[in-house]
Amino acid sequence: MMQIEKKVGEAYPELDSMIKTFQRVPGSAFEQIYEDGLTVIAAEPNKLTWQFIVEDKHTNRYGNLHGGLVATLIDMCSSFALKLSKGVQWELIGVSTNMSIAYMKGVAPGNKIKLVSEVEHVGRTLANIYTKIYNEQGQLCYSGSHSKFNNAAKL
Numbered sequence: 001m002m003q004i005e006k007k008v009g010e011a012y013p014e015l016d017s018m019i020k021t022f023q024r025v026p027g028s029a030f031e032q033i034y035e036d037g038l039t040v041i042a043a044e045p046n047k048l049t050w051q052f053i054v055e056d057k058h059t060n061r062y063g064n065l066h067g068g069l070v071a072t073l074i075d076m077c078s079s080f081a082l083k084l085s086k087g088v089q090w091e092l093i094g095v096s097t098n099m100s101i102a103y104m105k106g107v108a109p110g111n112k113i114k115l116v117s118e119v120e121h122v123g124r125t126l127a128n129i130y131t132k133i134y135n136e137q138g139q140l141c142y143s144g145s146h147s148k149f150n151n152a153a154k155l
Contacts, residue, residue: 005041012043013030015083018093033057034069038077046119048081056109064106065113065141070133071101073115074144078129081117088122094148097126105141112136125150 001007001023009016019040027035034052042049052073060066079093107113117131133142 002035002038002040005042006152008040008043013045015040015048017081018080018083023109034072034076038073040080041114043084045084045086046081048077048084048117050115050117051078052113052115054107054109054111054113059109062106063108065108067101067103070103070142071099071144073133074101074117074142075099077115078117078131078144078146079148080129081119081129082122083126085119085122085123087118088124090122090127090150091152092150095151095154096146097149099144101142101144103142105135105139107135107141113141 003018004016006018009019022035026032037053037055037058039051040048041051054065058065058069075096082090082093113136114134115131116134117129120128120130126147129146129148131146132140132146135141
């Protein structure tokens with residue numbers, strides 16, 4: 001199950017609560033494939049940093065992190081970043097309306113990647129988050145923009 005470092009959870013109790021909710025409610029078999037490797041390691045207003053350990057089960061036939069899983073990680077990690085918005089606060093983490101992913105460098109199993117999600121805009125109904133994924137050498141491997149709709153908003 002996904003984790004949050006204690007100091008981050010203490011500094012951001014609303015984020016900690018959301019992570020604990022995900023820990024209590026088991027995800028689908030697909031979600032369980034990646035949630036075990038995810039840990040929130042840093043947070044600040046409008047920015048959330050995760051660490052993910054790439055395992056064999058996360059790779060494609062060429063031995064690199066699967067592109068579909070990259071998109072899923074960007075979806076999941078950027079959504080949680082909304083809990084750190086300096087602007088409008090959403091009750092929930094919304095639903096995806098659009099994603100665009102760039103694949104620049106593969107990552108093999110046994111490596112830790114760092115996912116840095118930055119909230120670019122949060123309005124009453126729509127939000128935009130941008131995520132960069134780095135390998136252990138600090139090289140940019142993947143990036144993605146993510147648009148979300150506030151499904152709890154009263155229109």
